Amino acid sequence: MKIIRAEHLGMCFGVKDAIALAVDVAEREPLTILGDLVHNETVLADLRTKGIRFEQQPAGVGTRTVMVTAHGASERTLNAARQHGLSVLEATCPLVHVAHRALAKLVHGGFHPIIIGKRDHVEVRGMTDDLTEFDVVLSAEDIANLRERPRFGVMAQTTQPIEKARHLVQLIRERFPHSEVRFIDTVCQPTKQRQSAAIELARKCDVVLVIGGAHSNNTHELVKTCSHFCGRVHHVQTVDDLRTEWFHAEDTVGVTAGTSTPDTVIDAIEQKLGVINFSLPVPETSAMYSKVVGME
Numbered sequence: 001m002k003i004i005r006a007e008h009l010g011m012c013f014g015v016k017d018a019i020a021l022a023v024d025v026a027e028r029e030p031l032t033i034l035g036d037l038v039h040n041e042t043v044l045a046d047l048r049t050k051g052i053r054f055e056q057q058p059a060g061v062g063t064r065t066v067m068v069t070a071h072g073a074s075e076r077t078l079n080a081a082r083q084h085g086l087s088v089l090e091a092t093c094p095l096v097h098v099a100h101r102a103l104a105k106l107v108h109g110g111f112h113p114i115i116i117g118k119r120d121h122v123e124v125r126g127m128t129d130d131l132t133e134f135d136v137v138l139s140a141e142d143i144a145n146l147r148e149r150p151r152f153g154v155m156a157q158t159t160q161p162i163e164k165a166r167h168l169v170q171l172i173r174e175r176f177p178h179s180e181v182r183f184i185d186t187v188c189q190p191t192k193q194r195q196s197a198a199i200e201l202a203r204k205c206d207v208v209l210v211i212g213g214a215h216s217n218n219t220h221e222l223v224k225t226c227s228h229f230c231g232r233v234h235h236v237q238t239v240d241d242l243r244t245e246w247f248h249a250e251d252t253v254g255v256t257a258g259t260s261t262p263d264t265v266i267d268a269i270e271q272k273l274g275v276i277n278f279s280l281p282v283p284e285t286s287a288m289y290s291k292v293v294g295m296e
């Protein structure tokens with residue numbers, strides 16, 4: 001079995017920086033993180049062992065300092081935390097700040113905001129909680145339900161595939177030919193790199209493993225993307241999810257991972273693949289070749 005990694009995979013700088021900040025602060029004072037720092041259970045479990053707590057709402061925070069995650073938060077949430085007397089530490093990724101600024105620019109420019117993303121995702125909530133009027137779309141059906149406006153300002157959740165975002169923008173333009181539709185590309189560079197590297201990988205592999213948390217949006221998007229180019233794609237969270245029956249000795253196996261997947265999990269899965277490789281029956285053609293050349 002040949003095992004290859006995607007050229008770009010795994011944890012992005014935004015998540016790494018947020019984790020480093022949380023660990024650093026937690027060494028000096030008790031810390032609560034508002035929401036899930038990353039959508040990866042392995043990482044969260046590790047942070048809990050360091051004494052870091054997690055709460056979904058400012059009201060439940062029992063420490064003096066609270067940290068906002070890389071996904072960012074709305075002004076409304078930040079103010080609510082301050083009103084509870086909390087000291088707020090922002091670990092918002094700079095590329096999420098870019099998306100917030102793009103949205104503000106569109107709104108101030110008089111465009112009706114449309115966010116391409118998941119309505120309940122923490123990053124999208126962080127963008128929309130301060131708005132009175134907006135739409136969140138993720139499908140042609142969502143676009144069919146939009147009301148006509150003279151000007152639409154469209155942007156995307158940072159972890160949406162850029163091709164999908166462009167396709168939905170095109171659908172908005174087709175549905176409202178008399179409206180002005182302005183699109184600001186806010187999909188982050190690490191997401192774009194992981195998506196294009198996943199396509200390259202899936203094109204040349206018999207099997208692709210996508211490693212990432214069950215609730216990680218960009219991991220799910222990688223699974224969908226790889227499935228367009230490879231018929232045997234498996235989403236795994238940890239080494240325990242691997243199944244020997246997924247593989248044959250002659251397979252080329254590709255490995256990719258979402259932006260919240262730590263290197264330790266990727267390494268452990270690659271090591272286990274090596275073990276599985278040794279346990280697989282030798283393909284018949286190789287066995288016959290061994291007999292012909294007297295290698296038995």
Ligand code: SF4
Nearest residue numbers: 012014093095158188
């Ligand atoms: S996925 Fe992109 S926007 Fe989100 S934390 Fe990572 S680099 Fe930042």
